[in-house]
Amino acid sequence: MKRWGIVCLLIVPGAFAQVVTTTPRGVALANSGSLQLFDRSGREVLWSGEGVDSPTAVIASSDRIAVIDSINNEARVADLPTGRGRTVHTGETPIDGLFVGGDFFLLARDARSLDRIGSDGAKASVAVAADPAFIRQAGDRIYVYSRAAGVLQEITISPFAVHRSAQVGPFASDLELDSRNAYLAYPRAAKIGVVSLASMTSAGNIDVGAVPVDVAFASRSTALTARTLAVADPSAKRVWMIEGAQSFTQAVTRGFLRGLLGLGLFGGRASQFPTGVDRVIVRGSAWFAFDTSSGTLYRFTKSRSVVLAKGIAPSAFSVGPDGVFIWNDAVRRLQRLE
Amino acid sequence: MILLAARRSLLALLIAAPLAAQTRIASDFEIQQMERQVARSTDFLSQLSGHLNLGDLRAARNESALARGEYIKALEIAEKERLDARRASAMTRYATATSYAALADAKLGDGAHAFVLSEEALRYTSDSAKTWNLVASTMSVLRRPAKAVSAARNAVAMARRDVQQSPTTSNRLDLGIYEYSLASSLIDLNQTAEAEQLLLEVVTSLNSNEFSNVKRDVARTESFEIYSSARGEGAAYVSLLNRAQLRLARLYEDRGDIARARAQYESVLAARSDDPTALTALARLARTPAERERYYADAFDANPFSLPLIRDYQRYLGEQRAASGEQEFNTTGAKVRVALAQMQRGELVAATATIDALVLQFPDNDTLKQLRREIQQRRASAEIPAFLRSRAKSASPTAAELRALIALFRDDRLTAEQRAQLDAMTFISTAVFSGAPASPPASGQTIFESGSIDAVPFRFAEPIAFNGTFAPQTPLRLTYRILGATQQDGADALLLEPLRLEALR
Numbered sequence: 001m002k003r004w005g006i007v008c009l010l011i012v013p014g015a016f017a018q019v020v021t022t023t024p025r026g027v028a029l030a031n032s033g034s035l036q037l038f039d040r041s042g043r044e045v046l047w048s049g050e051g052v053d054s055p056t057a058v059i060a061s062s063d064r065i066a067v068i069d070s071i072n073n074e075a076r077v078a079d080l081p082t083g084r085g086r087t088v089h090t091g092e093t094p095i096d097g098l099f100v101g102g103d104f105f106l107l108a109r110d111a112r113s114l115d116r117i118g119s120d121g122a123k124a125s126v127a128v129a130a131d132p133a134f135i136r137q138a139g140d141r142i143y144v145y146s147r148a149a150g151v152l153q154e155i156t157i158s159p160f161a162v163h164r165s166a167q168v169g170p171f172a173s174d175l176e177l178d179s180r181n182a183y184l185a186y187p188r189a190a191k192i193g194v195v196s197l198a199s200m201t202s203a204g205n206i207d208v209g210a211v212p213v214d215v216a217f218a219s220r221s222t223a224l225t226a227r228t229l230a231v232a233d234p235s236a237k238r239v240w241m242i243e244g245a246q247s248f249t250q251a252v253t254r255g256f257l258r259g260l261l262g263l264g265l266f267g268g269r270a271s272q273f274p275t276g277v278d279r280v281i282v283r284g285s286a287w288f289a290f291d292t293s294s295g296t297l298y299r300f301t302k303s304r305s306v307v308l309a310k311g312i313a314p315s316a317f318s319v320g321p322d323g324v325f326i327w328n329d330a331v332r333r334l335q336r337l338e
Numbered sequence: 339m340i341l342l343a344a345r346r347s348l349l350a351l352l353i354a355a356p357l358a359a360q361t362r363i364a365s366d367f368e369i370q371q372m373e374r375q376v377a378r379s380t381d382f383l384s385q386l387s388g389h390l391n392l393g394d395l396r397a398a399r400n401e402s403a404l405a406r407g408e409y410i411k412a413l414e415i416a417e418k419e420r421l422d423a424r425r426a427s428a429m430t431r432y433a434t435a436t437s438y439a440a441l442a443d444a445k446l447g448d449g450a451h452a453f454v455l456s457e458e459a460l461r462y463t464s465d466s467a468k469t470w471n472l473v474a475s476t477m478s479v480l481r482r483p484a485k486a487v488s489a490a491r492n493a494v495a496m497a498r499r500d501v502q503q504s505p506t507t508s509n510r511l512d513l514g515i516y517e518y519s520l521a522s523s524l525i526d527l528n529q530t531a532e533a534e535q536l537l538l539e540v541v542t543s544l545n546s547n548e549f550s551n552v553k554r555d556v557a558r559t560e561s562f563e564i565y566s567s568a569r570g571e572g573a574a575y576v577s578l579l580n581r582a583q584l585r586l587a588r589l590y591e592d593r594g595d596i597a598r599a600r601a602q603y604e605s606v607l608a609a610r611s612d613d614p615t616a617l618t619a620l621a622r623l624a625r626t627p628a629e630r631e632r633y634y635a636d637a638f639d640a641n642p643f644s645l646p647l648i649r650d651y652q653r654y655l656g657e658q659r660a661a662s663g664e665q666e667f668n669t670t671g672a673k674v675r676v677a678l679a680q681m682q683r684g685e686l687v688a689a690t691a692t693i694d695a696l697v698l699q700f701p702d703n704d705t706l707k708q709l710r711r712e713i714q715q716r717r718a719s720a721e722i723p724a725f726l727r728s729r730a731k732s733a734s735p736t737a738a739e740l741r742a743l744i745a746l747f748r749d750d751r752l753t754a755e756q757r758a759q760l761d762a763m764t765f766i767s768t769a770v771f772s773g774a775p776a777s778p779p780a781s782g783q784t785i786f787e788s789g790s791i792d793a794v795p796f797r798f799a800e801p802i803a804f805n806g807t808f809a810p811q812t813p814l815r816l817t818y819r820i821l822g823a824t825q826q827d828g829a830d831a832l833l834l835e836p837l838r839l840e841a842l843r
Contacts, residue, residue: 017450054450071453071482092484110488131464131492147464148492171465187429187462211429213461235427276424278461292458293424293432313454 018313018327019067020334022320023060025080029327029334030055030067035076037065037083040322042336047083052076057315061099064119068094068106077104077117086121096135098142100157105142107135114144116160124160128153134175136182138197143182145175152182152195166200169193176215178227183244185231187211192231192242209233209240216282217244232289234276239289239300273298273305283319290314297326308337363670364612364640365395368563382419386412386438387567393445394566399643400705406446413442433462437472444479452476467496467516474519483526490520510548511574514540518582530589537586541602544579562610580606584615596623614641618650630654638671643705648678655682670696677709683793684741685830686717687748687823720745725763726756732764737792744794744830747823760820764837767791769816771808784808786839788826791816795831797824804839815840 019030026046027038035051035058038044052069059066065085066077070093078085091111098105102119109132116124131148141163142155150170156163172184172193181203182195190210194203214232218241227244275296277289289298289305295312298305309317309326316327324337369392376388393408416439423432440455456473463469470493477486497513517536524533543549552575555561561572564581568574587602600623606616617637624630634654637647655678673696680689693710700706723739735743746752752760771789784804788797799821808814817838824833 054453056450056453071449071480092488110485112488130495133464147460148495173461173464188465210427211462234424234432235429237427276427291424293420314458315454 017054018329019055019058019315020318020325020327021058021060021065022318022322022325023065023080024062027318027320027322027325027334028058028060028065028067030058035065035067035078035083037080038334042323042325042334049078049083049085050076050087052087055315057096059097059099059104064099064102064104066097066099066104066106068097070094070109073108075104075106075117088117088121088123091115091125095133098135098137100137100140100142103157105135107132107144109133112146114142114155126155126160126162128162129165133172136175136177138177138179141197143175143177143197145172145182145184147171152184152200154197154200164200166195168195168202173213174215176217176229178217178244181244183215183229185212185215187213192229194244206242208242209236209238211235212240213278214280216280218282218287230280230282230287232277232280234278234291234293237273237276239273239277239280239287241302273300279314281319283321286319288319288324290317297324299324363399363642364610364614365398368565369395371563372565382415382435383569385415386419387565387569389415390438390442390445390567391565399641399703400645400708401643401700401702402704404702409442409445413439413446416442429462433459433466433469437463437469437476440476441472441479444476449480452480465496467493467500467512470496471516471519474516474523478519478523478526481526483523486523487520487527487529490516490523494520507549507552508571510543511552511571511578514543514578514582515574518578518585521582521585525585525589530592534586534589537582537589540582541579541586544575544582549575564610564613576609580610580613584613584619587616587619591619591623599623612636612640614644614647618644618647621654622650634675635671638675639669640671642669642671642674643700643703645705645708648674648705648709651675651678652682655679670699674709680829681709681713681716683829684738684745686713686720686741686745687830688825688828689713690717717745717749720749720751722746722756726752726759729759730763732766734766737794740791740794740832741830743820744823744832748830764817764819766815766817768813768842769796769839770813771810773810782807784839786810788831791832795826795829796834797826797831798834798836802836804836806839806841808839808841813842815842 017032021028025037026040027042029036029038030051032053033051034048036048037046039046051067052074054069054071055067056070057068060080063080065080066075068075073090073092073094074087075090075094076085076087090106091108091113093108093110094106095109096107104117106115106117108115112128112130112132113125114128128144129146129149129151131146132144133147134145136143140157142157144153144155148170150167152166152168153162154164168184171186171188173187174185176183180197182197184193186193190208190212192206192208192212192215196203208231210233212231212233216230217227218230219228229242229244231240231242233240273289275291275294277291277298279290281288287300289300292314294310296310297308297312297317299308308324312326318325326335326337328335372388372391375384379385389408389412393405393412396405396408416435419435420432420439423435436455436459440452440459443452443455456476459469470489474486474490474493477489493516497516500509501513517540521533521536552571556572556576559572561576563573564577565573568577583602583606587599590599590602603616603619606613614637617633617640621630621633621637624633634651641647673692677689677692680692690713693706693713697706720742723735723742725733725735769789769791771786782805784807785801786804787801790796816836819835819837820832821835822833824831
């Protein structure tokens with residue numbers, strides 16, 4: 001607690017052209033036109049290479065990294081150890097991506113396509129439903145949620161094709177997957193929608209707060225509790241902790257065990273913040289929340305929150321196993337907060 | 339031009355004209371209305387739409403510094419509203435403010451910030467056609483038409499569902515606005531067939547009985563103002579009909595369907611007689627020179643600072659021989675046309691004077707500054723006439739050489755050697771003398787003071803009596819020396835010393 005409790009930075013707002021991401025090999029920083037990899041402390045530059053004009057997202061795997069330019073429809077895909085790579089032209093508005101094996105899968109929202117970019121630069125593409133917003137992986141499958149269409153599509157990697165599609169409800173603001181379920185945050189309906197990946201059908205809804213916007217997995221399931229979801233709710237100025245989906249048998253068993261042990265479920269069910277937080281990040285046992293409107297980054301527990309930094313852009317910080325890294329635009333430096 | 343709907347409150351009233359004694363520029367009224375709205379209102383949407391509209395109106399007049407100032411104010415208002423809305427846990431309000439902040443940022447040229455803010459708004463209100471339309475507008479301002487088309491398609495799809503479920507006038511108007519946005523972005527992508535279909539649907543719908551109540555209100559209130567961010571159904575209706583007809587007309591014009599194009603432009607003018615875009619277009623499509631002159635005159639009065647109009651007019655002048663001294667000077671538009679005609683004739687010193695006088699009146703106008711730069715560049719690059727580089731004792735200069743010489747005199751760019759060469763030379767040209775002699779000549783003599791050589795004006799230092807009887811307005815052979823540059827009837831002219839005058843052989 002003492003180690004992280006007091007650090008607070010005031011940073012000049014308005015820096016939107018930097019993206020910080022922690023990778024297994026260090027901390028990546030994308031600036032306009034450049035991509036750099038720092039060591040795990042964030043102090044030493046391991047390599048510096050070509051980037052994209054307006055970086056909007058950085059995606060990394062254990063050995064590769066991609067920086068996306070959603071505005072100019074470009075992506076720079078590079079080897080993480082060396083920084084050597086290639087810049088590729090993408091479909092309209094690349095918005096998110098992930099690495100599977102040697103391939104980079106890139107979601108192009110306004111092209112309504114999922115592109116596969118091989119390590120040799122070879123490209124393939126599948127059409128997805130209107131307004132694809134999120135791409136996630138579970139096992140050997142890729143899942144794409146299309147927001148306006150309200151469609152969740154399961155895509156196999158080999159062959160690269162849409163395998164199943166399900167109508168799951170439109171206008172979700174976040175998607176997270178575990179091995180069994182997809183969780184979709186519906187801000188307007190104040191619900192978390194649960195979709196079974198096995199059947200690609202709804203497994204029910206969980207009522208949460210006033211405007212649930214962002215979801216993260218806070219804990220794995222135990223004998224006493226189902227998997228815990230942390231849900232950011234900027235309207236309630238809270239992060240709600242809720243149980244994820246569980247089978248009827250699991251729920252009855254866990255309830256019985258809690259009864260035997262005399263435990264309630266999350267005595268302090270939510271964390272209160274001075275401002276409304278709309279993003280939640282979980283790294284191990286550390287929980288972080290972010291208020292995009294003021295650029296305030298918090299670290300929190302079930303009972304309290306502490307401000308770590310203010311005035312930072314949503315993409316200008318990253319939480320990794322080696323600490324919290326932010327881009328400080330006032331001094332033009334990458335900084336480690338803890 | 340984008341069009342946004344925010345139909346929740348009324349417009350404010352007229353304030354005193356800042357351009358007293360000037361013929362009104364078409365957008366003066368809208369500027370006055372918006373300045374009044376900004377001064378009197380305190381609510382977010384009135385303040386925001388006021389500054390966005392003022393910025394757009396200033397931008398349309400090429401007053402970029404003033405426009406930027408308005409967009410900065412709009413951005414500040416939107417950013418404050420974002421924070422206020424978050425404090426109040428009003429997330430839809432926050433998303434709306436964030437969308438407008440994105441739009442203001444785009445107008446200020448900050449594409450990266452605008453994109454991030456648009457994405458942020460969509461997290462909360464991706465179910466809102468209005469949010470998607472604002473994203474489309476933002477992308478359009480950032481010149482990302484493919485992104486704008488995609489966002490506009492989402493807006494149109496949602497609005498069509500709304501109309502199906504509840505076919506109210508308000509929902510129909512929203513649908514029309516979003517279809518117009520989609521069509522505009524499709525045009526930017528050269529996908530004109532779908533754009534034309536959409537615009538035709540919009541115009542047909544607006545002219546149908548579905549909007550009879552709105553049309554009655556518009557007629558009753560005599561509404562005619564055009565805004566990019568219109569407030570109230572009447573204002574939105576008038577602005578949308580105007581813009582959709584102009585877009586449709588331009589599509590017709592570009593594919594050579596002149597009759598349909600004219601009909602749409604004339605329909606625009608029937609609702610608003612001083613629409614500069616329609617007037618410019620009708621000048622382009624005029625059937626007679628007199629009609630063209632009339633439309634150009636009206637278009638310049640409506641917006642003297644429109645660069646597309648100015649370029650159109652310069653092309654027209656290039657095809658014509660621009661006559662001098664025929665213009666009336668009582669409007670800003672006429673003065674700009676005078677300057678353009680002077681530029682066309684190569685009267686660069688006079689053009690500078692005309693533009694400088696306008697700059698004093700409109701110091702923030704970029705069009706005037708640009709025209710001044712163009713004149714200065716032409717003056718600076720005026721070629722040294724070939725005869726000054728030779729050792730010749732006489733020459734018959736061309737009109738271009740004489741105009742270049744005037745510019746060189748005005749800018750004091752003649753070297754001592756060139757001046758010596760000029761002084762040593764005599765010139766022979768065909769001259770036409772103007773007017774009647776200044777005083778009755780003695781018998782067998784004719785007195786002249788001024789005239790022109792190949793449309794380049796000249797005059798003598800004083801009236802000169804020539805031996806012989808010569809008629810004015812008749813080509814005569816004049817042998818002369820060139821003394822310098824001067825002014826003749828407000829135009830640049832050469833100051834000549836006559837040596838001999840004789841009839842043409």
